[in-house]
Amino acid sequence: EDQVTQSPEALRLQEGESSSLNCSYTVSGLRGLFWYRQDPGKGPEFLFTLYSAGEEKEKERLKATLTKKESFLHITAPKPEDSATYLCAVITGTASKLTFGTGTRLQVTL
Amino acid sequence: ETGVTQTPRHLVMGMTNKKSLKCEQHLGHNAMYWYKQSAKKPLELMFVYNFKEQTENNSVPSRFSPECPNSSHLFLHLHTLQPEDSALYLCASSQGDRGQPQHFGDGTRLSIL
Numbered sequence: 001e002d003q004v005t006q007s008p009e010a011l012r013l014q015e016g017e018s019s020s021l022n023c024s025y026t027v028s029g030l031r032g033l034f035w036y037r038q039d040p041g042k043g044p045e046f047l048f049t050l051y052s053a054g055e056e057k058e059k060e061r062l063k064a065t066l067t068k069k070e071s072f073l074h075i076t077a078p079k080p081e082d083s084a085t086y087l088c089a090v091i092t093g094t095a096s097k098l099t100f101g102t103g104t105r106l107q108v109t110l
Numbered sequence: 111e112t113g114v115t116q117t118p119r120h121l122v123m124g125m126t127n128k129k130s131l132k133c134e135q136h137l138g139h140n141a142m143y144w145y146k147q148s149a150k151k152p153l154e155l156m157f158v159y160n161f162k163e164q165t166e167n168n169s170v171p172s173r174f175s176p177e178c179p180n181s182s183h184l185f186l187h188l189h190t191l192q193p194e195d196s197a198l199y200l201c202a203s204s205q206g207d208r209g210q211p212q213h214f215g216d217g218t219r220l221s222i223l
Contacts, residue, residue, distance in 0.1 A: 004152070032209045043114070043200050043214035044153075087153070096141065096166060096207035100152040 002027040006088050006101035013108050016077045021104045023088030024070040033071050034098065035064050036087040044087055047073075078108045112136050114215035116201050122221045123191065131186040131218045133201030141207035142184040144176060147198040147217070159184060160207040191222045 003026045013019055025033070032051050036044035048057040050066040057064045061082065063074040073086055085105045089098040114135045123129050135142065144156040158166035159178040173195075175187040184201055198219050202212040 034211060036214075041216070043116075043202075043216045046211045046213055049211050089153075091209050096158050096160070097155050097168070098153075098212060102150065102152050 002090060002092055002099045004088055004090055004099050004101040006086075006104050008104060009102070010105045011107070013075075013078055013106070015079055015108055015110050018074070018076045018078070020075070021073040021086055021106070022070060023073070023101055025088075025090050027090050027092045027099070029093040030090055031093070032091045033066055034089045034091070035062075035071070035073055036089065038085045038087055038103070047086075075106070078106075080108050080110060082106065083108045114201055114203055114213055116199075116215035116218050118218055119216065120219045120221075122223060123188070124223050125191060125193075127191075128187070128189040130188065131199055131201075131220075133184040133186075133215055135182055135184075135201075135203040135213075135215075137203055137205075137213060139203035139205050139213075140181045141204045141210075142178060142181070143202040143204075143212060144184065144186050145200040145202065145214075147200055153200065156186075158207055165207060188220075191220075193222050196220055196222045 005024050007022045035047040038044045048064040053068045065072045085103040087103045089100040117132045141160045146154045155168045156170045157176045162178050177185040198217045200217045202214045204210045204212045
């Protein structure tokens with residue numbers, strides 16, 4: 001059974017303090033890994049898709065990377081508006097099912 | 111309107127009521143999904159539709175009945191729900207159902223009395 005584990009469960013950063021969120025996965029036949037951001041009371045907002053080990057994607061202060069066992073979401077010089085829950089999900093084989101992790105709740109303070 | 115729209119945003123119902131959740135996507139996608147999000151748990155896929163045909167039912171109890179009349183609209187009909195069904199129900203859509211990013215609505219917060 002596919003498994004996705006995110007760590008840490010919660011992270012508190014000061015504004016400007018860079019850090020990384022981890023998403024490790026145990027799957028057979030990874031076809032894609034997705035990062036989403038979810039604000040309270042909202043649905044997940046798509047950030048990135050990564051398809052193969054070594055791939056990197058960037059958007060503003062966020063950079064996602066992928067290896068054969070895990071993905072990192074690097075946050076450089078975060079701002080309070082980056083506070084949210086960040087979700088990782090994988091899609092495998094021929095399935096259309098996304099398997100999600102439980103998320104990392106990020107809080108960025110002034 | 112753009113994106114994926116879900117109505118109602120909040121719903122409180124008794125265990126014997128019948129209600130429906132509605133989802134509409136304005137992205138031109140052909141696949142639509144229902145997910146359940148409970149506190150402290152990962153999002154759980156419930157149903158997948160591709161070109162109006164159901165392609166996946168993730169062992170969902172029959173008290174949840176999906177309907178997809180066309181590629182832009184998706185419904186979830188609810189009847190005789192249990193308190194443990196209280197959760198955020200999210201609709202998503204994608205271009206194809208084989209690995210393209212899924213785009214989500216803001217969900218319906220369902221509370222069962």
